[in-house]
Amino acid sequence: MSQMIERADGRRSPEHRRPRTVMAGLLAVALALVPVLCTAVASAAAQILGLDEASAALVIGAGAAVSAAIGVVVLAVAPFGLTPVRFGVPRRVRAVWWFLPLLLTVVIAVATQGIHVRAGVLAAYAVLVLMVAVNEEVWFRGIILAVLRPSGVRVAVIGSSLVFGVLHLANLAGGAGAAESVLQVVFAVLFGVVAAELTLVTGSLWPAVVWHAAWDFANFLGGNATTATALTGIALACAVMLAYAVLLWRRASRARR
Numbered sequence: 001m002s003q004m005i006e007r008a009d010g011r012r013s014p015e016h017r018r019p020r021t022v023m024a025g026l027l028a029v030a031l032a033l034v035p036v037l038c039t040a041v042a043s044a045a046a047q048i049l050g051l052d053e054a055s056a057a058l059v060i061g062a063g064a065a066v067s068a069a070i071g072v073v074v075l076a077v078a079p080f081g082l083t084p085v086r087f088g089v090p091r092r093v094r095a096v097w098w099f100l101p102l103l104l105t106v107v108i109a110v111a112t113q114g115i116h117v118r119a120g121v122l123a124a125y126a127v128l129v130l131m132v133a134v135n136e137e138v139w140f141r142g143i144i145l146a147v148l149r150p151s152g153v154r155v156a157v158i159g160s161s162l163v164f165g166v167l168h169l170a171n172l173a174g175g176a177g178a179a180e181s182v183l184q185v186v187f188a189v190l191f192g193v194v195a196a197e198l199t200l201v202t203g204s205l206w207p208a209v210v211w212h213a214a215w216d217f218a219n220f221l222g223g224n225a226t227t228a229t230a231l232t233g234i235a236l237a238c239a240v241m242l243a244y245a246v247l248l249w250r251r252a253s254r255a256r257r
Contacts, residue, residue, distance in 0.1 A: 021151040025159060027080070028144045032163045035139045036170055038067035039132070054124035061124075064131035071138035084146035090202035095251055101244040102198075102211040105237040106218050112233025113222025125220045133212035140164045140192065141199040141208050153200065153253050161192030180226075187238065191215075194241050197248040200255035 042063020046056035075084050093099070117125070140160055148156035165188040169181055195208040222230060 021148075021155065024148050024151055028147045028159060028163055031144055031147065032139065032167055034070060035064070035067045035135050036167050038063045038070075039135070040170065054121045057121065057124040057128040061128040061131040064128070064135040068131060068135040068138050071135065071143060075138060075142050078146075080147065082143070082146040083149070084142045085199050085203055085205060086142065087206060088204045090204040090207050092201055092203070092251075096198060096201055096207070096248065099207060099211070101240050102194075102207070102214075105240050106211075106214045108233050108237045108240070109215065109218035110221065112236075113219065113225045113230045115221045116223035116225065117221055122221075126217060129213045129216040129220065132216060133209045136164070137195065137199075137205050137209045137212055141195050142205055145196055145199065153255060157193055157196040157200070157252060160196055161189045164192040165189030187234070190238060190241050190245065193245045194248070197245060197252035200252045201248060203255075 039060060042060045043056075045063075046059040049059075051059060075086055078084060140163070144163060145156050145160045148159045151159075165185045168185050168188045191212075195212065198207045198211075199205060
């Protein structure tokens with residue numbers, strides 16, 4: 001039977017790769033639960049303890065930090081034969097237009113949402129967004145992207161982004177509305193595609209981490225506003241991200257391991 005799925009050029013057919021892709025997908029979903037559970041437990045603890053806004057942010061940040069530490073160990077050990085992208089000096093910066101589209105999305109968010117949080121919680125929010133960014137990028141763009149990579153770059157980019165987006169439905173447990181959660185899933189998938197492409201093209205997790213933290217911080221500053229102006233800003237940022245994702249697609253597809 002194995003000879004029937006061997007192509008004339010010696011490469012395996014899609015039928016041979018499909019079971020491996022399915023197994024990689026299941027492993028990716030299982031691994032994605034680690035950062036979700038760590039932050040969920042920390043969030044639940046903050047609610048049970050009745051902490052104030054700043055303290056709750058620090059507790060959730062601590063949960064994300066624990067998850068990130070576990071992820072960094074996994075990156076270092078590189079089990080399952082993984083060749084993940086790690087923290088290093090970004091290369092091919094010119095190929096990603098010196099990250100200017102990323103800066104533009106953050107500027108749009110700040111300009112359309114403004115600043116509506118108390119100065120006393122800014123430091124706590126800064127810690128929170130940094131820990132969350134490191135945590136999620138280590139797991140989704142570091143580990144999960146590497147798990148899916150043997151199935152092809154495009155499968156890895158889209159698959160890791162879909163997992164990243166769908167798991168944002170966990171926000172429903174935090175009281176978010178259904179429509180809001182669905183929109184966040186769509187946004188997270190698009191965000192994940194750009195972050196994965198950046199990681200592959202630059203060979204470093206740092207660009208995605210910095211962008212992730214800056215975007216979240218800009219939205220925290222605006223109080224996660226849902227006014228017409230704020231939603232218009234998010235739509236503009238999504239348009240920038242979509243155009244950027246299309247431009248990076250071919251470069252990411254040619255990225256070496």
